Amino acid sequence: MRRSRVDVPAEKPRRTPQEERDDLLAYAFRALGGRALTESELRGKLEKRSDDPDLVQTVLTRVQELGYQDDAHVARAEGSRTSVGRHRVRQTLKRRGVPEPLIQETVAARDPDQEAESARTLLERRWPALARKRDPRASAYAFLARRGFGGDAIWAAIREVSAAAGAEVGAPEDDADE
Template sequence: MAFAQPSLKGRALRLLAMREHSRAELERKLRAHEQEPGTLKRALDELQARGFIDEQRVADSVVNRRAPRLGAGRIKQELQAKGLDAERVALAVASLKATEVERAREVWRKKFGELPADAAARAKQARFLAARGFAGDVIRRVLGGDDTLG
């Protein structure tokens, strides 16, 4: 007994049940399953019209999930990779700027907890923060020990 393949809409809903996906992500993941040209677009149009696909929810989800561990630079890359429009990405990144130093300090504190003893340790800590998408000025503030480290 052969099982019927799930519809494109069914596949999209299954993906959306796991986490928020942008329309571009769903198109990329489901394109191989489209058997008739245009059916994927129609299915995604319907899901978007019903509110199942919401680009703002995708942006909010990424920011809320990733901000405690990553800087604005890395989050911006992730949002762009999801195919979100430039204005939405810019707004999301701008919202992160106010807490960037505190978030970087907390990430640094969990990993290292004490200021570097020498240039090699300082470089290692700076690379760690840079790899997580924190900007150079933020890294300098964290490793410079200015403000309070508490």
């Protein structure tokens, strides 16, 4: 029986700073190729790949200079989504690390009439299933609230869609307050 010699792993050759920068830059481009990332998200990914904060900042700056990463672009894309309300847009941008002034600008740019129309359109698609529930109004409200729509847009959508469907559903009874 022959015994094989156990190979001792050879030491990895030291990479030059330029090679490390090029590798990290290539990784950044691959990451951004999958989806638009915020500065915070990209920084987190780069920091997992490199222990050198200066190198991470250099790569991040270069990617931004070339126009491949821009928080404003990410915020505009999120703000233009029609299937979610302004509360969801705010929450998503905050979670993704977008600066607060840019979040406020994005949310303020959303048209309330367009948002109400989006809520109505979304509810029209789901109304047949929601109408079979025990309390369709509560189910519809919960559905649209999870999507980030505000109460005014939700109740307007519920009134319109339910009236079109033949059911008389109104806003919650606040007669006790009046």
